[in-house]
Amino acid sequence: MTEVAQPFAELGLKDDEYQRILEILGRRPTDTELAMYGVMWSEHCSYKSSKVHLRQFADNAPSSEAMLVGIGENAGVVDVGDGLAVTFKVESHNHPSYVEPYQGAATGVGGIVRDILTMGARPIAVMDSLRFGEAEAPDTKRLVQGIVAGVGGYGNCLGLPNIGGEVGFDPTYAGNPLVNALCVGVLPHDRLQLAQAKGTGNVVILLGAKTGRDGIGGASVLASATFDDESPTKRPAVQVGDPFAEKVLIECCLELFDAGLVTGIQDLGAAGLSCAFAETAAHGDGGMHVELEKVPLREASMVPVEILTSESQERMLAIVEPANVAAVLALCEKWGALATVVGTVTDTGRLVITWHGETVVDVVPGSLADDGPVYHRPIQRPDLEQDALAADSSASLPRPSTGEALRETVLRMAASPELCSRRWVTEQYDRYVMGGTVLAMPHDGGVVRIGDDTSRGIALALDGNGRFAKLDPHDGAQLNLAEAYRNVACAGATPLAVTDCLNFGSPEDPAVMWQFAEATRGLAEACRALGTPVTGGNVSFYNQTGATAINPTPVIGVLAVLDDVAKRVPSGFGREGEHVIALGETADELDGSAWAWVMHGHLGGRPPAVRLDAERSLAALLRRAAADGLVASAHDLSEGGLAQAVVEAALINGVGATIEVIGDPFTSLFSESAARAIVTTDDAEALLALAGEHGVPATRLGVTGGDAVVVSDLFDLGLDELRAAFEGTLPALFG
């Protein structure tokens, strides 16, 4: 080799990957080309380690006439009737949020919102799933305050209601918080947009913010390698969000779509312009010529590599017919959004990028966008560790038996960071803006009406229990899907589709790849069994500090529809005198439970049995009961079991209940068996009959009323005492 070696390793490329680039090009890449391959072939952009596993979602997908656009596009699109469609997706912004909590979380919301906008949809709501280290740990407060403020700051300023999510604490997330943001949008079928540069001679227009040195190499650097603080030089400049610019971009793009002025549109996210040029060209006519010097810059001194890999926020790329360019520029002018012609669509089959006349990039766009490496990473179940974990069941833990001990346990669990009220978080989020929110925090699922002139609505829930997945990634993933599915069913909605954000450790660790393979296999199976296809999602690897990975955390979002939002079912007891009825079967299943963790710091054994048929029947029953106006409230039984569900349902409206427990009080109160819910109704007979028809076991527990949760013959808990315990924890911890 006479020529000087190229710095491919610094760009995150492996030897064999560099060799492939040489083959593809038949020559040495230019520095600019090399950098583009570096970001485009990064784990984050190319899914090189996960591709082979994610295929199952499409291959084994249940047939669904509702699905209009499946996996592969920026987000899946689902038909909800009346000529309307819904698109939704959850995405991670974990690593940036650790470096700069506020901006990392804020730009995470901004990024997923642009994904939804790109489909031609008006974003109508967001949700967020957050994981932190132990609540009392030294660094947790900084991360919680910054991340929650960031999610709120961006979403509130964008005018999108936040309708739900989760907050979790576990030591494994200490050096590696999870920030998963979900956005959902609505579009008329005929407004669907695709990320394609079609039509030779069409014009490529860059919309929105100027390009700066933000997050250069961010995707490949931060999210595609184990992050160690020893190399601050590797840290890209933090991306700062400008929600106002994004709000303007949304209104501007929607007017462009409605006026039929664009033939293709792509958001700029990870890998910035590199990704947008390569993908739109590859999925269009195949050719594009970009004059890079036309890109408006924040810093004049930027060079092509920086411009192409910058991850500056609030930018979109539009493909426009020459005849429409003037109209597009005028519309952007009206909104005060920057719009600049930067290139044209060609039929050369090549992406050619010039810089003041000099060609700096000349490649087949597909080689960047689609021909990235695909790995079959080694998979190895860590038998010793996993078997030991399974053997270490919770059965040996001391269980409370007396009424007094049970009372203490309920109170302590309700006050634990694990199960306490999320109000401190959710009060920082606007849930009213847009005027369509029908249910939001603290109800099981968020429900929004999808338009002013329709009664139709959608329900969404987001769940991701990392402890069940740690005990068994396959079953754990299925249980997470089941919980989200149950949460929307409790609202009275019909589950339609799934989005997932798979948060795992390093794919180079065979044990982590085993978790990933198991989780994806389990999720694909369960989606098939429940008839809800995965329409899109996101993978986040390298969530680990040093050698220790986070608990495998598949966060699952389920989208459901309601024909009439007025029929939605809240989670809280409504009035005095409603009959409380338990649905589903309770077994002695406490391994991996909130009780084991909160009361004993114990994690071990086998997660609760997965009961997908029972989940289906339960959902069908809840839907029917809601449609018939038979239930006043419904709350799913999950973390903390029956005790926690009753506490939450009672506190929402300050209506207590007197219940009696059947069988062993401890198991009835704290087991986390799946496929269960409590409902309240004025007509117990009718509900029990309906449950019978659906083959769902149903038991009378008692009646609502009073200012206490009373468990007959065992204990009373006054609502004031409960509320103080439930509400006091997060404010005390995080100010």
Add this chain to the structure above:
Amino acid sequence: MPRVIVDVMPKPEILDPQGQAIARALPNLGFDNVTSVRQGKRFEIEVADGGDPLEVARLAAEAMLANPVIEDFTVHVAPD
């Protein structure tokens, strides 16, 4: 009692949406010759006598007043 000033500004390469919004608005008020605006924070700190106030301020800035990943800061004694 010695008063110290800590000036905190966004790093030059970091986006400053606040300053940009102002720069965009000023021309409409007739300030068309303002070419750029950057917005930062200013802290006035009073330090009890004893100990070097500037040193205290610098440490406080590093620890809490400035966010080193996106901001730079300078300290100086307040002109009175």
Add this chain to the structure above:
Amino acid sequence: MPRVIVDVMPKPEILDPQGQAIARALPNLGFDNVTSVRQGKRFEIEVADGGDPLEVARLAAEAMLANPVIEDFTVHVAPD
């Protein structure tokens, strides 16, 4: 190009919760001799040549950068 600084501080009689929160937090970081903190804003403005930059800055501050109901401001040329 001349650079001008506009410093905007909350009026003394206006409660400054941000400054107070910092003043409350600093002792926990070992800064027990910081007796008071007030937080304001700092603007760095670049003015195209021609016209008195200080005058431009003062007018911009009066019109927009500061709200006289709650804030006082001072302008000075940036030390380079």
Add this chain to the structure above:
Amino acid sequence: MPGAAGSLGPVSASITVGVVTFPGSLDDRDAARAVRAAGVQVIRLWHGDADLHGVDAVVLPGGFSYGDYLRGGAIARFSSVVGEIVAAAGAGLPVLGICNGFQVLCEAHLLPGALVRNAGLRFVCRDQVLAVENPSTSWTNQYAAGEQILIPIKHGEGRYVADAVVLDELEQSGRVVFRYVGDNPNGALNNIAGIANEAGNVVGLMPHPEHAIDELTGPSSDGLTMFASLLKALVAA
């Protein structure tokens, strides 16, 4: 009182209310929906309009106009449409400023005082009980004096402040229109949630009546009364 509003239908047919949209306005569609729910036609006004299109009243909605990174309303105040509104308000045009709209009215000196960062330093979204202190403004005439209503709040800069003289003047002249009942969510002086100008045609408040027009999407329908009040005032006029 949708019923009352509806019964005025024929008269109200000719009445129009302008709802302003700035870049960064967020609750503008919601305000328009609420005005229509009270039986009044809406004309959307753009921030660049130098003409109010003959509307009989104006609502400045919530949001973050121009991003509001500097101070809520600090930039919107200079828009052409606000210039028109200031002039028309002086001549008696009913104007309601909600949240960001209230901030704009203060920045534009149509109302005294200022709205600063919440004392708790955090954005707060919750259902808030308010007391209607002055039921004689263009926007409150359908409420009873002292009536308690439940309206959502959602803001990070809603803490009302003014110097002692102004506060005194507001209290003496009954220009405190709404007060927070129970926990003060933002540290506002005298628990002030909303105030009026001397003539009572200009009212600003931090809470969001447009998000309390039915039990399905809001905590109550108490907010609808504010828009019904306007209709009453306009029909009477």
